[in-house]
Amino acid sequence: MLAPHADPIAAIATASGRGAVGIVRVSGRDVRSLARALTGRDLAPRVATYGPFKEAGGGPIDHGLALHFPAPHSYTGEDVLELQAHGGPVVLQLLLQRCLQAAAEIDPATGAERLPRLRLARPGEFTERAFLNDKLDLAQAEAVMDLIDASTESAARSASRSLAGEFSREIHALVDGLIQLRMLIEATLDFPEEEVDVLSAHDVRGQLLNLQQTLAGVQARARQGALLREGIKVVIAGQPNAGKSSLLNALAGAELAIVTPIAGTTRDVVQQTIQIEGVPLHVLDTAGLRQSSDEVERIGIERAWGHIESADALLLLHDLTRVAAPDYAAEDRAIRAAIADKLPPSVPVIHLWNKHDAAPGAAVPDGDIALSARTGDGLDALRQRLLQVAGWQAGAGDGVFIARQRHLQALAASASHLEAAYAQVAGAAPFLDLLAEELRLAQNALSAITGDFSADDLLGVIFARFCIGK
Template identity: 80%
Template sequence: MQPPRPDPIVAIATAPGRGAVGIVRVSGHALGPLADALLGRLPAPRVAAYGPFRDADGSGIDHGLALHFPAPHSYTGEDVLELQAHGGPVVLQLLLARCLTAAAEVDAGTGAARLPRLRLARPGEFTERAFLNDKLDLAQAEAVMDLIDASTEAAARSASRSLAGEFSGAIHTLRDGLIHLRMLIEATLDFPEEEIDVLSTHDVRGQLSNLKQTLADVQARARQGALLREGIKVVIAGQPNAGKSSLLNALAGAELAIVTPIAGTTRDVVQQTIQIEGVPLHVLDTAGLRQSEDEVERIGIERAWAHIASADAVLLLHDLTRLQDPTYQVEDRHIAAEMAAQLPRSVPVLHVWNKHDAVPGALPAGDGIGLSAKTGDGLEALRQRLLALAGWQAGAEGGVFIARQRHLQALARANDHLAAAEAHLGPPAAALDLLAEELRLAQVALGEITGEFSADDLLGVIFSRFCIGK
């Protein structure tokens, strides 16, 4: 028995607000009666038909284009009807309401063929149906939203590659290699009387080594893609009047933060996302770190420390003009020590020496960077250091695909299982049953990326983050 078909769904598929064109999208089965009620006919497949969109009394709501994509040759794999009208919010709401009332009229028996109940689409439901109907795998479905949300050109191109199937193709290549290796091992377990030395005859160790190397390459490309998608959080911290706000303005190329000679001007966090070679960096300017009796400033300082604790990298800004001030130096060392105590070793703290233009040649020895936020001298060196801290590899954007943290975690689990499988090869003796199980678990981890092995609750979380109409 065929499972019941899902209800047809409808939504406005363009962004809120006014525009030249707005789209109302319907997806389901047997949409002919609905098209007849709205348009007077069902348009020919994949041919734009111009005409009026009719209200219940026969008057025109608007004139526009209608497109019909019969199943399975559509985005969702179902019959799809797209109505392209003028992009005013009132017009689109009228058209959306007409779709819902027209479906109700057909259901009530107006002489047309019965249309299943039409309802408003949930967020991400069109793409969810594309996934469920095998038009996209899960990694490609996520790439749809990543392409919409891309904040840089490099991220958009990377998401486009994932949507086209490059990431999924790499995962499928790994999966096929695992299946082939599992087949050899499990055949040996099933027919032990054959006494074939499968490990040497089929070079199992060599095949496993190749799979690990391929996986390492995919992991490296995915890490770069995750960096393009998510960026890193960089916190500028230091004592008052070190030039933190000036540095944020210089990096952003705009006057975002107020700059004055008065200590404690910055009371709250000012954030700006900048991009360096396509990598987004979320840079935060924080209140100057010091002891303060001012209640408002003290709250700002507490927030500064909270952001420092959650940073991916910290720029500890020093004032070169106060190098000879013992009190300033003591407080600087105290701040650096407190950061070292609070932050994990994986979070880098880069010492940045500002106001280099005022005291040229005064840069202390060490791994820090000297610059002038006022003149811009040294900013390019800082940008390149930030890229290095983020883990970005120059020129990598041409070969990466967009990835999420769940993808990286699944790849890491697959890598762990391959390492465990290699350990079961011996010496002293190979444990083929345990080897086969580790290969199976590695395959399951990879399948989570493309959706071959995915829990329903995971799918719900993923698609709920999409916009309505997509």
């Protein structure tokens, strides 16, 4: 656990650049004296007060709204002062500097500095203090940034659910169940003379099975949330003039990439994030794969192969109008072989046969998709295939909470320990000490998500529920 911070902090809380409104935020032990110096009056708690923000000489820097949130009823859990001014960068910098200056001035009423040691906040420090002061747990604190960074409406709604504590409540419910089991097992280890068959008497196997099933459901929703947060990298590859840039434009619904009949038009990667049912897909159009003596095109082709190797999914585009040409077919086989060597089997390759409008009678292999980037025919089938390979479950968005890779790793670790615990219970002669250790490790993994585990938690439950000294 991080140590609590004593120094008050200040920062501009709105994005850089010009805007209609900008906010300077101060958080610390007691900001009332600083508020009087800046506004010339005492502020009523949680009431917006309009007036001038004063320079040291008494003149106005700007006019705006001042709000005072007394501790602990604030975002950080400390006293918070927010100054809402016009959103010019110079105005906000002047206001921030005035806050730092006024904090070091002597308050005539107390004879002390108004807000000693006020300093500029570090990135994320307001939310860090909210976590340290138990206003947010770690998963909720992470959801603040996920909400800001959300690239789709579904991702924003999922981040909002995590910020509201839905993900954390699921984790806490699992942890509570594990604590109850640990309490039973460890009490039995401490008092073996009681000779109580705790496994049968309390249906430990059934409780473990229920925890495993509940955890599996949380894992499934967390995987969906991680997908909404991060999306997948989809690379479009193929020979020159197969229609890769046209496909990118069709998926994006905008003319992003230059399309010409000239082979080698695309020489560098063109990237666009699109969304399908709220899932962000980072689609990259790459240079046509072929042997080239042009230095610039050759560099583009090398970059294309680099992106292919790091893809989460590959769209390999074929040209239906040229499949019968011997040179085209030979190059196509070479590209397929090279991709098979470079890509691990876990990366899905979707074979697309473009220009179906120009070759309407052409057959395509089973499992492949025929489409026309020009007319849009076949794009819906491609979108559904992309959702399938991404692992998205239709209709899952309404109950999904945002999640990160560390959450998925912690959930997977907890599931592994629960599986080992269940194996102990199901064995003919279970070792209670090993069972207790697996339960402890499962709990630690889950509590790492919210950041609130300590050994004293379990100790407190045991003292409250059992008469240890009897």
